[in-house]
Amino acid sequence: MSSIMRAVTVKPPGGLADLAIGTIPRPSPRADQLLVKVAFAGLNRADTLQRSGAYPPPADAPATMGLEVSGEVVEIGAEAQGKGFKVGDNVCGLVGGGGYAEYCAINIGNVLQIPRGFSLEQAAAIPEVFMTAYQALIHISQLKKGEDALIHAGASGVGTAAIQLAKSWGARRIIVTAGTDAKCAFTKSLGATHAINYKTTDWKSEVLAITEKRGVDVIIDFVAGSYFNSNLEALAVDGRMTILALLGGPVVEKATIGHFLRKRLRVEGSTLRSRSKEYQAQLAELIRRDCIPKFESGELRPVIDTVYAFEDIAKGHQHLEEDKSLGKVLLRL
Template sequence: MTVQSPALPRMMTAIGFTEPGGPEVLVPQQRPVPAPGPGQLLVKVAVAGVNRPDVLQRQGGYAPPKGASDIPGLEFSGTVVALGEGVVRYGVGDRVCGLVAGGGYAEYAVVHEDNALPIPAGFSDEEAGAVPETYFTVWTNVFQRGRLAAGETFLVHGGSSGIGTTAIQLAKAFGATVIATAGSRDKCEACLALGADHAINYREADFVAGVQAATQGHGADLILDMVGGDYVDRNYEAAAESGRIVQIAFLNGAKASANFARLMMKRLTHTGSTLRPRTVAEKAVIARELEEKVWPLFALGRCKPQIHARFPLAQAAEAHALMESSSHIGKIVLTV
């Protein structure tokens, strides 16, 4: 039996587009308020995070998985207003943040209760809405797949991005030495302020040489890369023996020419993953580990999402334009 708040509306405002294109194709639309299915929560959205996959979807390059909402948006925070059959953890009125495969840019959204988390103590809706996508991504790729351990050296490209600012804080909190690359002096300073031990301006210096200098020739034990292209071969150069490279995006292209002899001689591991198509059960494992190991760090103030800008929901186009400019440091969010 579904449990819900009284007088829920039938229609809501959401952001959609009728054909792929630039930021201007994103427009407010009237959509039916979704109904929560078994195990799902209906959430009145307060804040939705803006992420690179949303931009790719708008451009026509990253369609939502089968069965997911075509409304952009992979994360949000808000208040539970209805419960699907079988929900056991949450009740109407609870404040949650959630990871979804689509649907976040809207006044209401559904999320499976196993992919929702309680808003961290002391966090605003804005801060909580900027947590799920980057923290799920960093946790599964840096700690589950990348096996980052205390005392190791961690290199993160795009250190001033939402993913990068998250990765810097988490890697430092778990005892790693952190090297970040970024594209300006201001962005490098922001990375250092968040805890990076070294920041390399890739427009002014070769990051391979910078990593070797910072590690006295040892190299990086783990590299988190969202660039791809010619960075693939250069990552092999920058990596330590038995190092790991985890690929999460290809901003410079998904095809590369690399010296694979270096991969063999150094005994490197090059892996990667996507988050959006993974099952509810797979994402639930990440959620449980985050609540156990990262939520206490929030309470101690050792990690916090970095909010660069916020826009009203109706100005999603402006938010995407800012994302594409790459001038931001941290997260961009939409307030609903």
């Protein structure tokens, strides 16, 4: 194989017009990695933030964007031998970066098998959103059967995964917020029992009305700042909230933290990319155990909005930034 490959190049901070296909050295897998010939890469908001300079990649990650891929195994590191995968296998998985390229190295602990009957395109839409949603809803917030959940940004990639996981784990009410009536209708088709258009409705009052003033047991939040107090009010006694992003800013004017004590609330911030290799591998193991069988039975499904050709990466980023997508946006290599 050639020692160079095609990849999306951009030097942050960059705009859409700076997204170009260039060539960079082909990565060699570390001893504990597989090298994958990328078929599809998932696009994530973290990528657009990285491009614009707002989210520098971790020091040990490739500078190229892209946090998840599907493709064919072409090389196996020494320590990754005999761990269930061979050259020629189709796989998908979470990567620390470098997904927008012809070849990408994946830590062996992060590699997921392709669910039976799934295409590489479908498989590329699984890792980031299902690992993030599973981590937030099940692993951290510990949603239990019969509980009520509030999932903000319900039509986002993570939102669509969280709705399905909540349904599959036996949530009673699955309340979703989204920014258009079309998104609201879409989330209901995935299993949301109530969808609130936050642009036309006071979602907090609506959540309290739906739950007969009790509040919800679990919240998955991406907004933080401007939603924080309303989220605390919308939580029930013993409620748990996982914050996954700061889209509403990192500061709350007059935070009403008395709720923490009065309702025994738990709030946790979490990200996936910054976690240790061991943590990510443990989470991938839970996905293999708890989710892959449900993909194969049809109980869970990745939701794909649009697939862009490699050369159309700028259109893909624009699509994400316009906040109109219903589910995942992918890149076909």
